[in-house]
Amino acid sequence: xxxxxxxxxxxxxxxxxxxxxxxxxxxxxxxxxxxxxxxxxxxxxxxxxxxxxxxxxxxxxxxxxxxxxxxxxxxxxxxxxxxxxxxxxxxxxxxxxxxxxxxxxxxxxxxxxxxxxxxxxxxxxxxxxxxxxxxxxxxxxxxxxxxxxxxxxxxxxxxxxxxxxxxxxxxxxxxxxxxxxxxxxxxxxxxxxxxxxxxxxxxxxxxxxxxxxxxxxxxxxxxxxxxxxxxxxxxxxxxxxxxxxxxxxxxx
Amino acid sequence: xxxxxxxxxxxxxxxxxxxxxxxxxxxxxxxxxxxxxxxxxxxxxxxxxxxxxxxxxxxxxxxxxxxxxxxxxxxxxxxxxxxxxxxxxxxxxxxxxxxxxxxxxxxxxxxxxxxxxxxxxxxxxxxxxxxxxxxxxxxxxxxxxxxxxxxxxxxxxxxxxxxxxxxxxxxxxxxxxxxxxxxxxxxxxxxxxxxxxxxxxxxxxxxxxxxxxxxxxxxxxxxxxxxxxxxxxxxxxxxxxxxxxxxxxxxxxxxxxxx
Numbered sequence: 301x302x303x304x305x306x307x308x309x310x311x312x313x314x315x316x317x318x319x320x321x322x323x324x325x326x327x328x329x330x331x332x333x334x335x336x337x338x339x340x341x342x343x344x345x346x347x348x349x350x351x352x353x354x355x356x357x358x359x360x361x362x363x364x365x366x367x368x369x370x371x372x373x374x375x376x377x378x379x380x381x382x383x384x385x386x387x388x389x390x391x392x393x394x395x396x397x398x399x400x401x402x403x404x405x406x407x408x409x410x411x412x413x414x415x416x417x418x419x420x421x422x423x424x425x426x427x428x429x430x431x432x433x434x435x436x437x438x439x440x441x442x443x444x445x446x447x448x449x450x451x452x453x454x455x456x457x458x459x460x461x462x463x464x465x466x467x468x469x470x471x472x473x474x475x476x477x478x479x480x481x482x483x484x485x486x487x488x489x490x491x492x493x494x495x496x497x498x499x500x501x502x503x504x505x506x507x508x509x510x511x512x513x514x515x516x517x518x519x520x521x522x523x524x525x526x527x528x529x530x531x532x533x534x535x536x537x538x539x540x541x542x543x544x545x546x547x548x549x550x551x552x
Numbered sequence: 553x554x555x556x557x558x559x560x561x562x563x564x565x566x567x568x569x570x571x572x573x574x575x576x577x578x579x580x581x582x583x584x585x586x587x588x589x590x591x592x593x594x595x596x597x598x599x600x601x602x603x604x605x606x607x608x609x610x611x612x613x614x615x616x617x618x619x620x621x622x623x624x625x626x627x628x629x630x631x632x633x634x635x636x637x638x639x640x641x642x643x644x645x646x647x648x649x650x651x652x653x654x655x656x657x658x659x660x661x662x663x664x665x666x667x668x669x670x671x672x673x674x675x676x677x678x679x680x681x682x683x684x685x686x687x688x689x690x691x692x693x694x695x696x697x698x699x700x701x702x703x704x705x706x707x708x709x710x711x712x713x714x715x716x717x718x719x720x721x722x723x724x725x726x727x728x729x730x731x732x733x734x735x736x737x738x739x740x741x742x743x744x745x746x747x748x749x750x751x752x753x754x755x756x757x758x759x760x761x762x763x764x765x766x767x768x769x770x771x772x773x774x775x776x777x778x779x780x781x782x783x784x785x786x787x788x789x790x791x792x793x794x795x796x797x798x799x800x801x802x803x804x805x806x807x808x809x810x811x
Binding site: 306384388389421425426444487489492493497500501502503509510536 | 601602603604605606607621624625725726727729730733734736737738739740741742743744745746747748753775776779780782784
């Protein structure tokens with residue numbers, strides 16, 4: 301059995317962050333995507349409700365232009381990915397155009413030398429955090445392994461975006477000793493349902509959106525040095541309720 | 553065996569190259585037809601997520617879903633062995649002594665199952681998941697039923713792996729992610745309902761599913777409306793969108809023939 305790909309990639313993200321002396325963030329996720337997944341560049345945008353999405357990071361000018369192009373034109377793979385909650389894999393921009401239907405985005409992207417675009421929605425169920433976009437200057441699909449790893453990177457970017465929006469959780473992790481990893485289990489599939497159920501329960505207990513509920517769940521686990529999966533299990537078993545008003549010391 | 557239903561099922565399983573294909577509907581159809589055709593009490597499908605994890609994609613009942621989840625969580629059971637080896641795996645008397653997967657056997661019996669058959673979903677070298685058949689009574693499935701079950705799994709696999717580039721642009725890899733996200737939405741909605749009305753999770757699911765059926769909405773849409781809703785009221789909003797042309801609610805037609 302090879303090493304768990306989720307643990308491996310979170311390790312690379314943490315390593316990148318610590319090498320640059322900062323907390324883990326979407327910038328580290330984009331850097332790992334470029335280093336590991338055979339793409340030329342990456343960007344992340346954050347969904348912001350009513351207003352247009354906000355570009356959080358881009359690894360190079362072409363990536364930034366692709367993100368801007370979509371926001372300006374209101375069309376493109378990232379917007380389709382967010383609408384369908386599914387990745388959009390345009391492995392050959394020119395050949396894919398007729399079926400994808402981005403009459404303005406595709407020529408614009410090709411003019412700046414882009415051959416393929418892969419867009420990943422940053423979603424957790426009903427929670428919509430934004431988009432992760434990757435591009436390559438030459439056309440060609442992601443391999444199955446690259447595709448799976450990109451999904452894991454998108455999971456990480458989703459969590460970092462939500463934490464950033466929700467306050468001070470990111471401040472706590474320095475990407476050291478796999479601390480961030482503990483807050484998003486490497487064997488996520490085993491704990492998936494209870495984490496999602498606990499998130500839904502917290503929307504009622506705390507009177508907040510699902511996105512905020514998820515951040516509060518993680519913040520609680522972090523502040524008490526407990527595993528996310530264990531906290532979620534206690535909430536689902538109704539052994540634990542979270543208080544709508546955080547304590548004065550800032551702990552949730 | 554209902555031969556008319558069997559031939560209809562093969563047609564439906566092969567018919568994936570259509571504009572309104574929905575992978576969750578498709579896999580639920582596979583589990584429902586497996587139950588009706590193969591003398592099974594329940595059936596479930598697990599698929600490999602490209603992240604390197606097995607995920608439950610469809611189950612004909614809550615009990616079978618729990619047993620699938622138990623196998624994934626405890627990393628043991630016929631379904632996992634089937635997925636790893638690509639071979640069918642039989643557990644024909646789970647209440648007897650000397651069980652190969654003791655914890656799994658206890659959980660299955662607790663859930664009301666004494667026989668499990670796991671059939672691989674594979675095409676050439678690629679194993680994409682497993683179709684699992686559950687039965688309340690002890691004793692193996694009939695060999696003829698298992699041959700049909702494997703054929704259903706094979707045809708479904710071919711259907712899923714077809715390169716899909718006709719009218720809808722998504723490949724199966726893309727669609728599967730949307731389907732897995734739908735399942736997350738449903739779990740979030742179950743949590744919200746369970747907390748709001750003090751229900752067990754399976755009661756919350758029943759409430760959610762019944763409302764979706766009564767209002768002819770997709771389960772995912774009902775769940776998303778509930779989670780997105782600022783209040784915890786249920787039902788979250790009136791059923792069906794109003795059609796701009798007729799002013800009547802637009803209901804989604806079931807794609808597969810109902811019994």
